[in-house]
Amino acid sequence: MFNNWEELEKEANICKKCRLCETRKNVVFGTGKKDAEIMLIGEGPGADEDVQGEPFVGKAGKLMNMAFQMLGINRENLYIANIVKCRPPQNRNPLEDEAKACLDYLRNQVILVKPKIIVLLGSVALKNILGQEYGITSSRGKWIEKKGILYMPTWHPAALLRDENKKIDFIKDLKEVQKVYNENIR
Ligand code: URA
Ligand code: SF4
Numbered sequence: 001m002f003n004n005w006e007e008l009e010k011e012a013n014i015c016k017k018c019r020l021c022e023t024r025k026n027v028v029f030g031t032g033k034k035d036a037e038i039m040l041i042g043e044g045p046g047a048d049e050d051v052q053g054e055p056f057v058g059k060a061g062k063l064m065n066m067a068f069q070m071l072g073i074n075r076e077n078l079y080i081a082n083i084v085k086c087r088p089p090q091n092r093n094p095l096e097d098e099a100k101a102c103l104d105y106l107r108n109q110v111i112l113v114k115p116k117i118i119v120l121l122g123s124v125a126l127k128n129i130l131g132q133e134y135g136i137t138s139s140r141g142k143w144i145e146k147k148g149i150l151y152m153p154t155w156h157p158a159a160l161l162r163d164e165n166k167k168i169d170f171i172k173d174l175k176e177v178q179k180v181y182n183e184n185i186r
Helices: 005-013 047-052 059-071 096-113 123-130 164-185
Strands: 038-042 079-082 117-121 144-146 149-154
Touching: 005 096, 038 096, 038 123, 047 059, 059 164, 079 096, 096 123, 117 123, 117 164, 123 149, 149 164
Parallel strands: 038 079, 038 117, 117 149
Antiparallel strands: 144 149
């Protein structure tokens, strides 16, 4: 556990706790407002994120940004990170031991950010944060409260690229987050 960002980020940037360190170009630590009230958690870096060292800068990220724009959400006011910080080869899902090795960093980030709301982007984020027993299809769009944090599971932005209906759900879920934020937190 680190109680400051500098040490935590320094440690993550040289991490070799799992095999993903062997193929990564950059550790994608996370980005955004360090005391954000809303945090977003994705799965892991893709090719673009691996090159640029920033989460959600590729195709899925651009689609997510469009949704933010539509709703008047400023990306800079959020904190965005992933379950694993290094790109899994061929964009496969992170393996259990990789996610487990990396989760300490993310937990540390959550402790430092102290978000009120966490949006879980897709199944990998949902299962690794709230438990393997959760399924994204039945959980999405429904609030889950745990230890004083409100979790909103929704589709992973990459899934929106393949299915128009999921775009509608995604916007709906973000709107719900915005509503609860405006009514209870802001
Ligand atoms: N998909 C993710 O889950 N995270 C990213 O940072 C980019 C794509
Ligand atoms: Fe370390 Fe996480 Fe990268 Fe694995 S994915 S090497 S645990 S930073």
